[in-house]
C-alpha cells in the first residue's frame with residue numbers, strides 16, 4: 001500500500017500550473033493539466049532546470065532551459081521514450097493534494 005502524504009493544498013495548484021515540492025529530500029514537480037494531476041521528477045536530467053517551470057502542451061512538459069521534453073503521464077523523454085525520469089502517484093483528497101513516492105503513476 002502506497003503511503004500518501006499531503007504536499008500542497010488544492011488552491012496552491014490552479015489549473016494549467018506546475019509546482020515544485022520537496023519530499024524526503026527529493027524535488028518533485030506536480031502539475032495540474034486538463035483537470036488531472038501528474039507528478040514527475042522536478043530536476044531535468046540534462047542540466048538540472050526545474051521542470052515545474054516548464055511549458056506544458058499536449059501532456060508534455062518542455063524544459064525551460066534547453067527544451068528537452070518529458071511526458072507527464074509516465075516521465076518518458078519524448079525523444080527517446082525508453083529513458084524515463086521518476087513518475088509518481090498523486091491524488092486529490094478534499095482540498096489536499098497528496099503524493100506517494102514509491103508507487104508509479106497509474107494511467
Ligand code: FES
Nearest residue numbers: 044046047063066
Ligand atoms: S536543463 Fe533541461 S534541457 Fe537542459
